[in-house]
Amino acid sequence: EAGVVQSPRYKIIEKKQPVAFWCNPISGHNTLYWYLQNLGQGPELLIRYENEEAVDDSQLPKDRFSAERLKGVDSTLKIQPAELGDSAVYLCASSFPGANVLTFGAGSRLTVL
């Protein structure tokens, strides 16, 4: 089966520009996560979806970050406007509802100049 698919894998933008990342979870995985991984650190949860509902977005900086999962499958994470400190890897993961094991995508590496 296909894993968690993320795109783009790499993105370089100038500060104040917008950027969007896309994630397609494993089929049947109704729970979807977006994680932020800064250089030299472990991933940190940004938002968790159960189907199309964001059930935990407490760590999402809502002034510039937004996410959506309109049909409960694919998800998009957007940053507008991007800042230098947003340079990081954005990881998407998915799981069955209530499952304790997450499957991660390869990540989207963002560089903000």
Next chain:
Amino acid sequence: AQSVTQPDIHITVSEGASLELRCNYSYGATPYLFWYVQSPGQGLQLLLKYFSGDTLVQGIKGFEAEFKRSQSSFNLRKPSVHWSDAAEYFCAVLPYGNKLVFGAGTILRVKS
């Protein structure tokens, strides 16, 4: 404060030597415990997990980990390291009813 600690930022071992990566956590009750591996440019791959039962768990790629409740530790081990094991390793904990929390990671270098 609740946390996950991986004391070693970098570890270098010779190929064929044994490996132990340390992980300590501070949570009131025993959480679910995981080890993930991340190769350069790749996502995280689950190596093994502990939920309950036997405190020595076997994972993929010849890795194992031992849960020690008295030490709040979940150290990862491998008897003989291969050059392909060079990667970054993350310990993660899932406190009951909460969200997955990762340690800062340990970068493993393998010298030939």
